[in-house]
Amino acid sequence: MRGSRRESGFSLLGLLVTVLLAVGVFVPLVKVVPSLLEYQSVKRAAYQAKTDGSSVQTAIAAFDRQALVDGVQVVRGRDLDIQTNANGAVDSVRFSYRREILLYGPISLAIQYSGTAQ
Template identity: 50%
Template sequence: MGQMGQLGRARSVGRGRVSPVRRRAGGFSLWTLLVVIFFVIGVALPALRAIPSLTEYFSVKRAASYAKQKATNKREVVEYFDKQATIDRIAVVRGEDLQIREDENGTIQSVDFAYRTEVPVYGPLSLLISYSGTQH
């Protein structure tokens, strides 16, 4: 027989026994499924629930930046921030909560804010996220 005839035969081991070729089955195992479920419940779900809070943080940051750019004194910073907060539906910070720093000439140097938000995850479990920012 040539080489082609030998390739098609099963390998014999020992006394005429043919060894089965074992292949690992493809797909998910039970452990893989449990790890995926744990990841979704433990990491992805809280992250998804925190997205609205993160969006609100960027709105606060944008409103503080806008107020700093437009205003010439502390009172105007508060007014501009409150107007923008009404438009963007910001409820976590008010204009009077801002820390506004001025130089000796009365020019606004920075507008700071800090607040905490509680994000319910499931049942009695929730995340407490602290946000802060400075607009120069």
């Protein structure tokens, strides 16, 4: 009767591969999350610029105020693409920027962020 029972579970090699895969997914995710939060702050500031802006200059000032509150440093008010209507009121506020995130050694992740507040 001895030897008829087969044991199941992780082998040492299986555990090592599982841990390496988990780290390979978890580390880039942890490094990308701050960039995504920054993007949300830029979107919020662009929406604020669209809402408060009665002209291009007031939209730029509104964006810069909100960006200062949120700690946004990747985009400034002068970098925005602000579209106005025939009356001079702000129709839309567009932004675009690139973020490079160092992952492992010489490997990095380049993300192109863009958005429009209408």
